[in-house]
Amino acid sequence: MRYFIQFSYFGKAYHGWQNQPNAITVQEVLEKALSTLLRQTIEVVGAGRTDTGVHAREMFAHFNTEKIEDEAELVYRLNAFLPEDIAVQQLYPMVPEAHARFDAFERTYEYWVVPEKSPFYADLAHFVKYPLDIEQMNKAAAYLLEHSDFECFSKSNTDVKTYRCDVRHALWEEKEDKLVFTITADRFLRNMVRAIVGTLLDVGMGKMTPEEIKAIIASKNRSEAGVSVPAKGLYLTKVLYPKEIFDEQK
Template structure:
């Protein structure tokens, strides 16, 4: 759709990026970030400075496959021409797969109902996965922890699985989906939740690996989840295996989270998320 009247419109974009050479999503003064790279491409194409608002903030080295974001722009270009023009400017490790106009009050972060992350581990050298998987040698007894994974589903205080920042309003998250898939040479952990704390997925993966190697007890893992003991957080799995796969905008999910968080006295969208 062309914007012939020159009015400012809000655009939703779906972005994929290889996070290896980025210092995370959020703009930093002296570092290469995904947000700044997108903003620079838009300004280069349209001669307009805009702010790109993401659905979340991935850390350095974390990848994104279906990351939603939005920005406001007055552009005469057709939507598809705008998308193609931006992709022609963007570096090879970032791409916009979808660009569509949305309502002016739609927000990539505040309207999101859940995010889906995967974490991939390979147990032998896999050249095609060398930038998106943790290469981890040695025995891991997955049978010792796979039944713990479904325990993550529901509303929990995940402070025990996070490098908590002082500005966090609270540390409750509602998990919709959690699973561990095991193949001969590959393991994959999937987690969908309304929000994620700093380092949360990587801490959970690290904790499960520690259980599988008998360096963390099953009961200790559950005490971390239930906040029943002051146990040090598990090891932090490296960023390389983590991918933000998808962001959902489902009113039914938002209702579930709202009801669950009211029961624990927490706000569904903390101001400092």
């Protein structure tokens, strides 16, 4: 039987989501916990992969096993077994063909920036000491919605077949004591959000105009865009699926 598992994690201690040789990852820890409690080898497939140090407030994965009689009890036992920086929220019985990665049609990330050094945000946000023009940054961000090829913001030597992404929302907002950039798309390239944020911060600091974003995108050249900001300020916050795949398999 197939299950979706909803969970969250604080990424500081992990080399991203996906299993790697000689490096601890969230996938490895979650698979070990499920395999131990279900007493069989469990492999999980995530909704996507996050890079080293990136956090997830909402993440999904799927796995196959025999019918779980008490899902709430397994969630409780998983949370007792897992380290404090990974938490499971819920298990969903799924139709057999449901796929955590391929069925996800929209993903949302946030990036947090703080204007002054703070011990409380040391592992949670990126400190930028220079004044930022939010209006100009949002003008530049709006151009992202007019384009679909984002090779200029992609990590080099990646194995993707296409650099096309449908960016549906991109906005900077002041929220309490931090500045938050929210971006939503059907998919993201490796390092894409961090490269976009670095470029938009250059706009905010007056190093380039909002209109220069269009030329950077057209160049398809990563070296034309800004530097990637640190992973610690990046959060996967939402993954959306069609409602019909959540029909329970009785």
